[in-house]
Amino acid sequence: MRVATIAVHTFKESVRQKVLYNLVAFALLLIGAAILFGSISVGVERIILITLGLTSISVFGLLIAIFIGIDLVSKEIERRTIYNILSKPVSRPEFILGKYLGLLLTLLVNTAVMTAGFYGALFYQKHALGLGDLVFLGAAYFILLQLAIVVGIALVFSCISTPVLSAVYTFCLYVIGNFTPDLRAFGQEAHNALLGTVSDILYYLLPNFGNFNVINQVAHAQKIPGYLWLGNSLYALLYIAILLGIAVLVFEEREFR
Amino acid sequence: MIMLALETIDLTKEYRLGFWRNRVKRALDRLNLRVEAGEVFGLLGPNGAGKTSTLKLLFRLIFPTSGSARILGKQLDDISVRCRVAYLPENPSFYEHLSAQEFLNYVASLFGLSVAERRRLGELLDQLGLFASRNVPLRRFSKGMIQRLGIAQALINDPDVLFLDEPMSGLDPLGRREVREVILRLKERQKTVFFSTHILADAETLCDRVAVLHHGRLQGCGELNTILCLGVSTTEFLLERPSAEVITELATYASSVIRTGERVRLEIPEESNIQGALEIILRRRTKLISVNPVKRSLEDYFLQKVGASDASQETASAYDWS
Amino acid sequence: MTSSCTPLPRPRLRRRLCGLLLLLCLLALIPIQRSIDLRTGSDRGEAEVLFLPSGKFLRPLCLGYEGLFAEIYWTRVVQYFGRKRLANSTEFKLLGPLLQITTDLDPHLLIAYHFGSIFLAEKPPRGAGQPLEALALLHRGIVANPDYWRLWEDVGFIYYWDLKDYAAAARAFQTGSERPGAMQWMRVMAAKVAAQGGQLATSRFLWSEIARQAGNEQIRKNAEDHLIALEAAEQMTKLGELIALYNSRQGRPARSLQALVVAGYLRALPRDPSGAPYILDAGGRVRLNPRSSVDLNLLQ
Numbered sequence: 001m002r003v004a005t006i007a008v009h010t011f012k013e014s015v016r017q018k019v020l021y022n023l024v025a026f027a028l029l030l031i032g033a034a035i036l037f038g039s040i041s042v043g044v045e046r047i048i049l050i051t052l053g054l055t056s057i058s059v060f061g062l063l064i065a066i067f068i069g070i071d072l073v074s075k076e077i078e079r080r081t082i083y084n085i086l087s088k089p090v091s092r093p094e095f096i097l098g099k100y101l102g103l104l105l106t107l108l109v110n111t112a113v114m115t116a117g118f119y120g121a122l123f124y125q126k127h128a129l130g131l132g133d134l135v136f137l138g139a140a141y142f143i144l145l146q147l148a149i150v151v152g153i154a155l156v157f158s159c160i161s162t163p164v165l166s167a168v169y170t171f172c173l174y175v176i177g178n179f180t181p182d183l184r185a186f187g188q189e190a191h192n193a194l195l196g197t198v199s200d201i202l203y204y205l206l207p208n209f210g211n212f213n214v215i216n217q218v219a220h221a222q223k224i225p226g227y228l229w230l231g232n233s234l235y236a237l238l239y240i241a242i243l244l245g246i247a248v249l250v251f252e253e254r255e256f257r
Numbered sequence: 258m259i260m261l262a263l264e265t266i267d268l269t270k271e272y273r274l275g276f277w278r279n280r281v282k283r284a285l286d287r288l289n290l291r292v293e294a295g296e297v298f299g300l301l302g303p304n305g306a307g308k309t310s311t312l313k314l315l316f317r318l319i320f321p322t323s324g325s326a327r328i329l330g331k332q333l334d335d336i337s338v339r340c341r342v343a344y345l346p347e348n349p350s351f352y353e354h355l356s357a358q359e360f361l362n363y364v365a366s367l368f369g370l371s372v373a374e375r376r377r378l379g380e381l382l383d384q385l386g387l388f389a390s391r392n393v394p395l396r397r398f399s400k401g402m403i404q405r406l407g408i409a410q411a412l413i414n415d416p417d418v419l420f421l422d423e424p425m426s427g428l429d430p431l432g433r434r435e436v437r438e439v440i441l442r443l444k445e446r447q448k449t450v451f452f453s454t455h456i457l458a459d460a461e462t463l464c465d466r467v468a469v470l471h472h473g474r475l476q477g478c479g480e481l482n483t484i485l486c487l488g489v490s491t492t493e494f495l496l497e498r499p500s501a502e503v504i505t506e507l508a509t510y511a512s513s514v515i516r517t518g519e520r521v522r523l524e525i526p527e528e529s530n531i532q533g534a535l536e537i538i539l540r541r542r543t544k545l546i547s548v549n550p551v552k553r554s555l556e557d558y559f560l561q562k563v564g565a566s567d568a569s570q571e572t573a574s575a576y577d578w579s
Numbered sequence: 580m581t582s583s584c585t586p587l588p589r590p591r592l593r594r595r596l597c598g599l600l601l602l603l604c605l606l607a608l609i610p611i612q613r614s615i616d617l618r619t620g621s622d623r624g625e626a627e628v629l630f631l632p633s634g635k636f637l638r639p640l641c642l643g644y645e646g647l648f649a650e651i652y653w654t655r656v657v658q659y660f661g662r663k664r665l666a667n668s669t670e671f672k673l674l675g676p677l678l679q680i681t682t683d684l685d686p687h688l689l690i691a692y693h694f695g696s697i698f699l700a701e702k703p704p705r706g707a708g709q710p711l712e713a714l715a716l717l718h719r720g721i722v723a724n725p726d727y728w729r730l731w732e733d734v735g736f737i738y739y740w741d742l743k744d745y746a747a748a749a750r751a752f753q754t755g756s757e758r759p760g761a762m763q764w765m766r767v768m769a770a771k772v773a774a775q776g777g778q779l780a781t782s783r784f785l786w787s788e789i790a791r792q793a794g795n796e797q798i799r800k801n802a803e804d805h806l807i808a809l810e811a812a813e814q815m816t817k818l819g820e821l822i823a824l825y826n827s828r829q830g831r832p833a834r835s836l837q838a839l840v841v842a843g844y845l846r847a848l849p850r851d852p853s854g855a856p857y858i859l860d861a862g863g864r865v866r867l868n869p870r871s872s873v874d875l876n877l878l879q
Contacts, residue, residue: 182651188658189658203612204605204608204612208612211615211619225618225619227618231611231614231615231618235611235612238607239608242608245597245600245604248597249597249598
């Protein structure tokens, strides 16, 4: 119950931040522009709209996740509003969980708005929406899973470091997480047993964002493979649990001087 | 069995400073306090004495290096006790985007208060003079208003024990009086109030017992009545435009002579000398404004405990003559 | 997480439990990731290559780090190819596009041209069987690296080995020999190929060159396999001549190679370069032992 209270409060606080509106507006703008790009080259209008549209949702979602994620805990500490909350019958894990859920809610709403804009653009282009267009909800769901992980990463860093550094680290992890198969390949190609093992460990440790990227498939009207639904959901769930666990462990030791 | 509202046992807090974390600073050194239920207890000391550290330790914002403490008989990591106590930090800050009402509602929901109980919130705001500004976002609150809101949020759960860190800071005399009233009302309802301050006058008027902290160590602890009766009392004479000869004659009796404008204040330590001084004054037809026994004040006690050399630096700024 | 009435268990124990739980979750990630990897199949990262119009499209997105991305794609080329070979696949759909992107991102990545020329041209299951694509790749490489003579060597080699166009091969070797740093034998090769295309010694020499300065394991192994095949072919030809001689001298066809040993034509039972003994089939022709690892199809 207290977790829900903190979550709702966090949601309301995030939603009031102006940067959110700017980013969402930008995303919608880009989606609108995608229609324009498509009309330039014949035959690929739909593909370009879908690719650009979903990529915008992903990229801006990432920016939103980072921007509001890094402030999550560090702002409370910096403004010392946290003294108040922690002196109430709220345990530190409850606080962290509530913060995370509030942020997740914010992301959900934002992604939903951007996805709605995307469907609007699709409708505008084709003047109709078919059952086959439901597949984009799947792509959006996977993007949301990705963002949930990113926000978790931002939360962990927010407990350790300053907002700026948190943003940098989170972004770096996101980029690396997209190239984990290549990282592993590098390690294997090196023909060095130690390097190979290290790169293997890193492959399983780092978040594999590549799993969630189905934009190319849906753009070319391919179906999202069935096993990905369960696999990705489980992966995201586990990874988020790990991140929250780390955040809680770190936060419990934190002193507020 | 008298329940102790607060009991600390050798509570110690050390900070590790320096790049290599090799320097140790003792913010609190084996603090032993016992606060009984229903009393108003003042924790006094200059800035940096360890008052805020003590309160933060009690609410697990920082963790003790050694020692322990109990609030209402429960250990510090027992969150359940937080339902019955309240904390107001020094220079509090609250969520700027919320209004006063929204903020109190938020805190109330953290306590799990029902809707019926939340109706009290309006009264609470009214009690502290904030009812008119209940829908104003907190970023537009003045320091005094924030302080009063802090008191309000501390009272939401009708706590048995209140821990206030510098509750009067930032308040004008009117605000201070309001807070004083609040504390006295709480005392009437047999609540315990534990507050830290460096404003001695407030402690004098409110506290049953005080403890003096300096450099993290307890310098002394006791009932205010006892402290105030301690020591030799002097008598204060206030004269208007005394002649120089009068001053010279009285100077033999007086321990201090201070001239402020047209008035001269004399302190005559020995009771036996009062008669002689009065005779001199009357003989010379000097205008006598007042004669007052000067009780040993908290200031004196404070100064003596803390040490005059230290005090001159810090308490000069800490003195509040209002 | 805790109800407001129960105190928390001792902090250290709780921390340890938490840490243990985290570790378990981490370990649980591994099988999930594995199963995703398995089902997605190996072409996961690479399939998107098919959707990219060209590598030039990718350049601006690299934000100046084309070199790094070229390395990434190059690694993907090698991994992709290795996987396909391990699975004994016969089609290498993505090899061309991957190489195209790699060289678009870094036109000076010479190993990519070299690798591509060999394995694009090689017939399946050894390669993609697309010699013309290979030539196109090499020509782009030459445009970007006009002074690098080895690309001409690769061009000449494809004309020689895969297309059997000896005139064109000779021209390529000639042009290459005029580039700075070209080895002497390029000139010699030009002449030889023009005159006696198809000669065993010529082929042998070229494959040895490739094996000698192979830039990576796959190239070297491939070249060695070819050399072994060539050697076996040569041995089989010589054996055939010996058998013919034996047959004409003895008046009847040899029943087995053992007979030649007994008759003193051979010192011992001949073995192919992989160590397996040659056998004589029913028609009196020399054949590879079924257990031999020599692959004569390479010479097709």
